[in-house]
Amino acid sequence: MRIIIVGCGKIGTTMLSSLVDEGHDVIAIDDDPLALQKISDIYDIMCLYGNGADSDILLEADVKEADLFAAVTGSDELNMLSCFLAKRMGAKHTICRIRNPEYNDQSLSFLRQQLELSLSINPELLAAKEIFNILKLPGALNIETFSRRSFEMIELKLREDSPLVGIPLSGLRQKYKASFLVGVVRRATEIHIPDGNFVLQAGDHIGITAPSSEGERFFKMLGMLKKQARNVMILGGSHTAYYLAKMLLSIGTRVIIVEKDHARCKEFSEELHGAVIIEGDGSAQEVLLEEGLSSMDAFVALTGMDEENILISIFATAQKVPQVITKINRGALNSMASGLGLDCIISPRKIISDRVCQYVRALQSSDGGEMETLYTLMNDKVEALEFIVSESFPHKNVPLKDLSLKHNILIAGIIRGRKTLLPAGDDCIMANDHVIILAKEQRVTSLMDIFK
Amino acid sequence: MNRSLILFFTGRLIRIVGLLMLLPLLVSAIYKENCFCDFLIVIILSLILGQALVQFFKPKDSIIYAREGFIIVALSWLICSALGALPFYISGEIATYTDAFFETVSGFTTTGASILTDIESMSKGLLFWRSFTHWIGGMGILVLIVALFPGVSDRSIHILKAEMPGPIMGKLLPRLKDTAKILYLIYLVLTVVEIILLLAGGMSLYDSVVHAFGTAGTGGFGIKSDSVAGYSPYIQWVITIFMLVFGVNFNLYFLLLRKRFGDALRSGEFLCYFGIITVSVGVITANIASMYPTIGESFRHGAFQVASIISTTGYATTDFDLWPSLSKAVLLILMFTGACAGSTAGGLKISRVMILFKSAKRELSKLLHPRSVGAVKFEGKALDNTTLANVRNYFSLYMFCLFGLFLLISFEPMSLETNFTAVISCFNNVGPGFGGVGPVMSYALYTPFTKWVLSFAMLLGRLEIFPLLLALAPATWRKSK
Numbered sequence: 001m002r003i004i005i006v007g008c009g010k011i012g013t014t015m016l017s018s019l020v021d022e023g024h025d026v027i028a029i030d031d032d033p034l035a036l037q038k039i040s041d042i043y044d045i046m047c048l049y050g051n052g053a054d055s056d057i058l059l060e061a062d063v064k065e066a067d068l069f070a071a072v073t074g075s076d077e078l079n080m081l082s083c084f085l086a087k088r089m090g091a092k093h094t095i096c097r098i099r100n101p102e103y104n105d106q107s108l109s110f111l112r113q114q115l116e117l118s119l120s121i122n123p124e125l126l127a128a129k130e131i132f133n134i135l136k137l138p139g140a141l142n143i144e145t146f147s148r149r150s151f152e153m154i155e156l157k158l159r160e161d162s163p164l165v166g167i168p169l170s171g172l173r174q175k176y177k178a179s180f181l182v183g184v185v186r187r188a189t190e191i192h193i194p195d196g197n198f199v200l201q202a203g204d205h206i207g208i209t210a211p212s213s214e215g216e217r218f219f220k221m222l223g224m225l226k227k228q229a230r231n232v233m234i235l236g237g238s239h240t241a242y243y244l245a246k247m248l249l250s251i252g253t254r255v256i257i258v259e260k261d262h263a264r265c266k267e268f269s270e271e272l273h274g275a276v277i278i279e280g281d282g283s284a285q286e287v288l289l290e291e292g293l294s295s296m297d298a299f300v301a302l303t304g305m306d307e308e309n310i311l312i313s314i315f316a317t318a319q320k321v322p323q324v325i326t327k328i329n330r331g332a333l334n335s336m337a338s339g340l341g342l343d344c345i346i347s348p349r350k351i352i353s354d355r356v357c358q359y360v361r362a363l364q365s366s367d368g369g370e371m372e373t374l375y376t377l378m379n380d381k382v383e384a385l386e387f388i389v390s391e392s393f394p395h396k397n398v399p400l401k402d403l404s405l406k407h408n409i410l411i412a413g414i415i416r417g418r419k420t421l422l423p424a425g426d427d428c429i430m431a432n433d434h435v436i437i438l439a440k441e442q443r444v445t446s447l448m449d450i451f452k
Numbered sequence: 453m454n455r456s457l458i459l460f461f462t463g464r465l466i467r468i469v470g471l472l473m474l475l476p477l478l479v480s481a482i483y484k485e486n487c488f489c490d491f492l493i494v495i496i497l498s499l500i501l502g503q504a505l506v507q508f509f510k511p512k513d514s515i516i517y518a519r520e521g522f523i524i525v526a527l528s529w530l531i532c533s534a535l536g537a538l539p540f541y542i543s544g545e546i547a548t549y550t551d552a553f554f555e556t557v558s559g560f561t562t563t564g565a566s567i568l569t570d571i572e573s574m575s576k577g578l579l580f581w582r583s584f585t586h587w588i589g590g591m592g593i594l595v596l597i598v599a600l601f602p603g604v605s606d607r608s609i610h611i612l613k614a615e616m617p618g619p620i621m622g623k624l625l626p627r628l629k630d631t632a633k634i635l636y637l638i639y640l641v642l643t644v645v646e647i648i649l650l651l652a653g654g655m656s657l658y659d660s661v662v663h664a665f666g667t668a669g670t671g672g673f674g675i676k677s678d679s680v681a682g683y684s685p686y687i688q689w690v691i692t693i694f695m696l697v698f699g700v701n702f703n704l705y706f707l708l709l710r711k712r713f714g715d716a717l718r719s720g721e722f723l724c725y726f727g728i729i730t731v732s733v734g735v736i737t738a739n740i741a742s743m744y745p746t747i748g749e750s751f752r753h754g755a756f757q758v759a760s761i762i763s764t765t766g767y768a769t770t771d772f773d774l775w776p777s778l779s780k781a782v783l784l785i786l787m788f789t790g791a792c793a794g795s796t797a798g799g800l801k802i803s804r805v806m807i808l809f810k811s812a813k814r815e816l817s818k819l820l821h822p823r824s825v826g827a828v829k830f831e832g833k834a835l836d837n838t839t840l841a842n843v844r845n846y847f848s849l850y851m852f853c854l855f856g857l858f859l860l861i862s863f864e865p866m867s868l869e870t871n872f873t874a875v876i877s878c879f880n881n882v883g884p885g886f887g888g889v890g891p892v893m894s895y896a897l898y899t900p901f902t903k904w905v906l907s908f909a910m911l912l913g914r915l916e917i918f919p920l921l922l923a924l925a926p927a928t929w930r931k932s933k
Contacts, residue, residue, distance in 0.1 A: 002626070025626035033836055041609065046626040049833070062710075305485075 001025070001360065004066045006052030006082050007073030008035045010329055010350050011097065011123055013378070015072060018353040019360065020045060024442065027061050029156040035204070053082040055089065058067055064090030068360060072097040072121075084115045093363065095356065099125075101271075119359055126355065127348040128243035134344065135229045135248070135298055138323050139219055141205070141344050143373045145212065146386045147434055149264055151413050152212050152419050153183075153384050155377060157343055160202040162222060170196030180210035180218050181422050183412045183438045186378045193382075193410050193440050207377050207384075209412040209436060211420035229297035230254060230321060235282040235312060236303035237264040240327065242272070245302065249274050256291055258282045283308055285315060298323040306333050312340050350376065361445045371445070372434060382440050384412070387447045389433045395451065401425035404452045408440040411450075454520055458527065461597075463505025465528045468597060468903070470498030470534050475584060476539070480577025483917035487577045490543040493567020496862050519928065521610025525594060526923035528909055530682040532593055533557045534766075536585055545574055550900040557907040559585030560593075561914035562796060564672025564883030565874075567896045567903070571677050576658065583665040583673050589914070590669025590796035591639050593617060599632035614919045618796065624706045638705045639796075643668040653687040667694045670797045672766030672883040679768040679891060685752060692752075692759045696729065699763035699791030721792050721803045724904045725762075728802070732786060733756045736779045743775070754779075757866050762786045762842050764798040766891075773890030780886060784873070798881025798913055800850065806830065807843045807926055849917050854879055857909045861902045874898075878909040 001024045005016050008030040016026050016039070026045040029052045030036050036047040050057035052071060063069060069091035071079035076098050084092040098104060098120045112120055133143040142155040158165055164172065169182055185192045186205040192198065200206065210218055232248055233243045237259030245255045245268075255275040259265050265279045280287040282303065293299065299316040301309035306328045313326040325344045330332050330401060337345055358374030373386035381414060389396065395403055400423055414421040415434035419429055429435055437450055444450060477491040516524070533556045540552035551567045557581050558565045564638055568574065580810070592615040608628055624631045641746050643664050650660035659675065666673050676682055680691060700722060705714040716722070736754040737747070744750045756769045761783045772783065790799015810828045818824060827834035858875045866874075866888050873885030874895070884891040895906065912920050 025630070027626050040623075044609065044626075044628050046623045 001067040001364065002062075002065055003027070003068045003070065003360070004029065004058075004061050004063060004086070006030070006069075006071040006079070007097075008032070008039055009072070009074060010349060011072045012070075013039060014349045014353045015356050016045060017043060019358050022357060024360070029057060029061060043386060051078075051087060053078055055085055058085055058089055059080070059312065066091045068093045068095065068363070069213050070095040070097075070356070074099075076100045076304055080111070080115055083117055087116045095119045095121060095359065097121050097123070099123065101239065101242055101336065108178045121352065121355055123348045124239035125243050127240045127327065127346055128247060129349060131240075131244050131300060131346055132247045134325060134346075135232065135253075135323070137215060137219065137301075138229055138298070139222075142377075143215075144373075144377075144384065146413070146436055147372050147415070149212050150415050150418075150435075151209060152215050153207055153209050153375065153377070153412075153436075154215060154218075155205065155207045158200060158202055158204045158206060159355050162202065164200050164206075164222065164243060165202050166199060168196060169194055169200070178200050179214050179422050180208045181412055183207050183209050183384075183410055184378060184382050184440070190282070191378050191381050191440060193438060195410050205378065207382070207438075209384075209438075211413075211422075228253075231292075231296045232256070232298045232300065233288070233293060233296045234259065234300045234302055235288075235309075236301065237261065237268055237277075238304060240300045241300075242268065244302070245275050256296075258287060258291065266290060270281065288312070288315070289319075293321065294319045296321050298325065300325045300327075302327045306330055307334050309339050310340065310342065313337075314340060317341060350380070354356075364445050380440060383444065385437045385439065385444055387435050387437065389429055389431055389435055389447065391431045393431060393447065396431050397428045399426050399428055405450055406442075406452055407409060408442065409444075409450045410438040412436045412438045454511060454513060454515075454517075457511035457514060457516065457520060458524055459505050459509040460511050462527055463502045463509065464601065465502070465593065466498045466505065466531060466535065466598060467502030468593070468600075469532055470495045470502060472584070472588060473498070473539070473581065473840060476577050476581035479580040483576045485575040485577050487539060487543045487545070487564045487575045490539045491577065491581075493542060494535065497538075515638045515746065516608055516610050518610045518613075519922070521608075521614050522665070522919040522922045523928065524611055525614040525915060526919040528594055529560065529915060529920075533560055533907075533911070536560065536581075539581060540578060543575070543578060545578055548900070550903050551896075554895070554903045554907050555582065556585060557910050558878075558883075559583070559671065559673060560589035560688045560879050561910040562586050562589050562669040562671035562764070562798065563878055563881040563910045563914075564666070565878055565906070565910070566883075566894050567898075568611075569677075569894055569896050571675060571785065574675075579675050580658070580662060581674075583662040583671070583675075586671030586673060587643065587665040588669070590671065591636060595632045595635065597626060599636050613619065614915065624703060634706060635702055638702055638709075639668065642694070642697060642705075649690045649694075650687060653684060653831055654681065654689060655687055663691065664694075667691055667765060668768065668796065669766045670695065670698050670763045670791070670881075672760070676766060677892070679842070680770045688752060688756055691767060692756045695759040695763040695765045695767070696791075699759075699795050700725065701792040701794035703794050718832075721806065724806055725792050725802050728786070728789065729758060729762060732762070732782050735782055736775075737790030740775055741777045757783060758786065761798075761882060762789065763795075764793045764880055764882045766877075768884060768891035771890060771892045772890070773886050784876070784886075787873075787876050787882050790880060800847070800880075803830065804843050804846065807835065807840070808847055811840055811844065846917070849921075853909075853912055853917060857905060857912075860905045861898075863904055864898060866897075874906065875909060878906045879913040881910060881913050 002321060003019055003024050004027045005012050006029045008028050016028055019026050020043050028045055029048045031051055033049050036049055040047045045176050048057055048061055049282050069086040071082040072078055079096045083096040087094050094117050096117045099122050104122055109306040134140055137143060140154045140156050183192055184207040185194050231254045233256045235258050237257060241257055245257060248255050257275055258278045258280055260281045262279055269277045272448060278291055299321045301313045303309055310324050313324050316324045325346055326342050327346045328337055329349050354375055362371040370388045372388055375384045409424050413436035414423050465563050473491050480488040483771050495762045536556040537552035540546040541549050546552040554567055594615050624634055646664040647660045662675055674680060704716045704719055704722060736753045741747055741750045753770045756759060757772050761769045788800055789805050790801050791797035793801040793803040807830055814826055814828050828840060861871055864871055869886050870888035874889045879883040889895060
C-alpha cells in the first residue's frame with residue numbers, strides 16, 4: 001500500500017519503520033531536513049521536506065494515490081488540518097494523532113466525524129490504559145485484552161516458588177482445572193510455542209491466554225494475587241500521567257504525582273481533583289522518600305527521559321516498592337532495562353506500531369475474516385492476533401485436530417458470542433467467532449495465512 | 453568494513469556482467485564471427501567466478517553503510533572494466549591488455565575515447581559490446597542490480613548515491629527498487645524511440661542500435677573512423693536531439709509521465725541547460741559561418757558539436773579541431789559544465805555550476821553588506837550548508853584531481869593543448885579533445901602509463917571522485933580494532 005506519514009518524530013519513525021518492514025511504500029513529510037536526512041539513510045522510503053498541511057507538498061506526495069495518510073506530528077491542530085486536506089484531496093484513509101486531553105473527550109467523536117478520520121490515535125491514552133490494566137492485576141508484567149474484554153493475554157515471569165515450574169504443560173491443566181493456556185514461553189533469548197510436553201522452568205517469561213474472569217483465579221492459584229494497588233506514585237506530569245491519574249482516581253486509588261514544572265503542577269491540580277500534586281524534582285531521592293515512596297503499592301516512571309525513568313525505577317525497586325512500571329521509548333534501551341532487573345516496561349512506541357500495523361493489515365486482509373486486534377509480545381518476536389471469522393471461511397465447522405496449521409502457529413482462544421473457549425482438538429471454528437492466534441516470527445495478515 | 457558483503461555484491465555484479473555479454477554473443481553468432489568463442493569463454497568464466505563469490509561470502513550482516521556503498525561502487529566499476537576488456541584482448545583484435553582496458557573503461561564511463569585507429573576492421577560483435585558498455589555504464593551497473601534483484605538491502609541508497617551523478621539525489625518513488633526500475637524503463641524507452649527514428653532515416657539496424665547505445669549513455673563510440681560525419685543530415689539531427697534529451701535530468705521525464713508539465717518546465721537546471729545550448733549554438737554558428745557553404749550547414753555542425761560536447765557524448769560530424777579559437781573555447785567550457793545532474797552525462801553538471809555561481813554571488817553581496825542574511829536557493833528551495841559545502845569541496849577536489857592528472861601525463865612529448873584537453877576530455881567523460889586527441893585522431897599514440905592514468909581519470913570522473921578515492925585510501929581498509 002502507499003502510505004504517507006507526516007511528522008518524523010519518535011512516533012512517526014516507529015510507524016514508518018514497522019510499515020516499511022511490512023512491505024509498504026512509505027512517503028515521509030517533515031519540516032526538519034536533518035531528521036529526514038537521518039531517516040532516508042536508514043529506511044527505504046521517500047522523504048519530502050515541507051509542511052504537512054501545505055497542499056503543494058501534499059500534491060507533490062501524490063496524496064490522491066495514497067491508501068493511507070497518517071499525521072502524527074506533535075501538534076494536534078496541524079495533524080487535523082493535514083488529515084482534513086488529505087481526505088479532501090483523495091486519500092483513502094486517514095489516521096490522526098490527537099493527544100491533547102481537551103480534544104479527547106466528547107468532542108473526539110464529533111471531530112472524527114467532521115474530519116472524516118478513519119482512526120484517531122492517542123499514544124499517551126493508550127499507554128495509560130495499558131498501565132492501568134497492569135495496576136489492576138499486580139504481578140503481571142503486561143496485560144493485553146481482546147475484544148469485549150472477554151479474553152486476556154497475560155505476560156508474567158515465573159519465580160522459583162511458582163507451582164507451574166517443573167510440570168509438563170499437559171499435566172498442568174488437569175492438576176489445576178483452571179482454564180488457561182500457556183501460549184508462548186521465552187527462556188533467555190529463545191522463544192517457544194510450547195506443546196504438551198514442554199516443562200516450564202523458573203525464570204521463564206510466559207504468556208498465557210485466559211478468559212478475563214479467570215485471570216484473577218489464576219493468580220490466586222499461583223499464590224501471586226496481591227491486592228489491587230491502592231497507593232500509586234507517578235513521576236512526571238506528562239499527558240500519559242494525566243490520563244492514568246484520571247483512571248486511577250475514578251476507581252478510588254490514591255495518586256501522588258511528582259512534577260518539577262510549576263505551571264504543569266498548577267494545571268494538574270486544577271484538573272485532577274483528589275490527586276496529590278508535588279512540585280519537585282523526581283530525580284532527587286529525598287523528594288520521593290519524603291512523599292513515602294517505600295510505602296507505595298506501585299510506582300510509575302513517566303518522565304520524558306528514558307534514562308531518568310530507568311534510574312529512578314531501579315531506585316524504587318531497591319526501596320521494595322512491590323510494582324514498578326517504567327516507560328521507555330527507545331527500543332535499544334528496552335532490552336537493556338530488562339537486563340537491569342526492570343521487568344515491567346511500557347513502550348508507547350510499541351503500542352503505536354501495534355495499533356497502526358493492526359489497522360493497516362486489517363485494511364489489506366479480506367479473505368477468511370477481518371482482523372480485530374494485533375499485539376506484539378516478547379520483544380516483537382511473537383504476534384497475538386484476533387480475527388472475526390466470516391461466513392466465507394472455508395474451514396468452519398472442522399475440528400481443530402483435522403486442520404493442518406503452519407509451524408509456530410497456535411490457536412489460543414475462541415470467543416463465541418458471550419462464551420469463551422480454550423480450544424481443544426474437538427472444537428471447531430464457526431462463522432462469527434473471534435479467533436485468537438499466536439504466531440511466532442511470521443507475518444499474518446489474514447486468517448488463511450495460518451494454514452499450510 | 454564488511455568485507456563479505458562487499459565480495460558478495462561483487463560476485464553478483466560479475467554474474468550480471470557475464471549475463472550482459474550474452475547480447476554481444478548473440479550478435480557475433482548472427483554475423484558468424486570468431487569472437488563468438490571469446491565471448492563464450494568470458495561469460496563462462498564470469499558466471500563461475502561470480503557464483504563462487506556469491507556462494508562463499510554470504511554476508512551475516514547485510515546493512516550497507518555509506519562506506520560500504522562507496523567501496524562497492526568503486527570496486528564494481530574496476531572489476532566490470534577488467535572483465536569487459538577480456539573479449540577484446542582474448543580475440544586479439546586489441547593487441548595489449550592496457551589498450552583493451554582503456555577501451556572498456558572508456559565504454560563503461562561513457563567517455564568514448566578510443567585507441568582504435570582502424571575501427572572498420574573490427575568484428576561486429578566486439579564493436580557491439582563496445583557500444584553496449586556505454587548503455588550499461590550510462591545509467592549505472594549497480595542501479596541495474598538494485599532494479600533487478602529482490603531484497604538487495606534496505607540501505608542500498610548508499611550505492612545509488614555513490615553511483616548516480618549529481619549533488620542531490622532525489623527518489624522518484626518511495627522504494628529504491630521502483631525508482632531504479634522506472635529510471636531504467638525511461639532509459640530503455642528513449643533508446644528504443646531513437647533506434648526507430650534512426651531506422652526511419654535509412655540506417656541499418658546494427659548501425660542504429662550501436663549509435664543509439666552511444667547516444668543514450670552519452671558515450672560516443674562510433675563504428676566509423678569519421679564518427680557520424682558520413683551519415684545523412686536527418687540522422688545527424690536525430691542524434692543531436694537525442695544527445696540533448698539524454699543530458700536532461702531523468703526526474704523531469706518522470707514528472708512528464710506524471711503529467712506534471714508545469715513542474716517539469718519550471719526546473720531551473722533545465723532552463724539553464726537550454727539557455728547555455730542556445731547561446732553556444734548561436735555563437736558557434738556565427739563564428740564558423742564562413743567555413744561551410746550554407747548557413748544551414750554551419751548551424752547543423754554547430755548544433756551537433758554543442759550537443760555532443762555538452763552532453764559529454766563525443767560524436768563529431770566534422771573536425772572541430774579546425775574551427776576558430778572562439779568556437780573551440782566555447783566547446784572547451786562546455787566540456788567542464790557537462791549536462792544536467794541525474795542524466796547519463798558527465799562533467800561537473802549544470803546544477804553544480806549553478807550552485808557554485810549562486811554561492812559566489814552570495815559571497816559578493818555579503819562583502820557589500822556584511823550583515824546581510826540570505827540563502828542560496830536552487831529549484832525553489834534553500835540549500836542547507838552541508839549541500840553547499842559538499843558542492844564547493846567537490847569542486848576543489850575536482851580541480852586538484854585535474855591538476856594532478858595533467859601533471860602525470862605531461863611526460864608525454866605532445867603539445868600542451870593535446871595533453872591538457874586529453875585530461876579534460878577523459879576526466880569529464882567527453883571523449884575527443886583538441887590537437888593530437890581531436891575528433892579525427894585517437895589516443896593510440898600515448899604510452900601505456902598514460903593510458904592507465906587516463907583510464908583512472910575516466911573512472912574518477914564517472915563516479916564523481918569520492919568513491920574511487922575512498923576505495924584507494926588505506927584508512928578505509930585498515931581493520932578497526
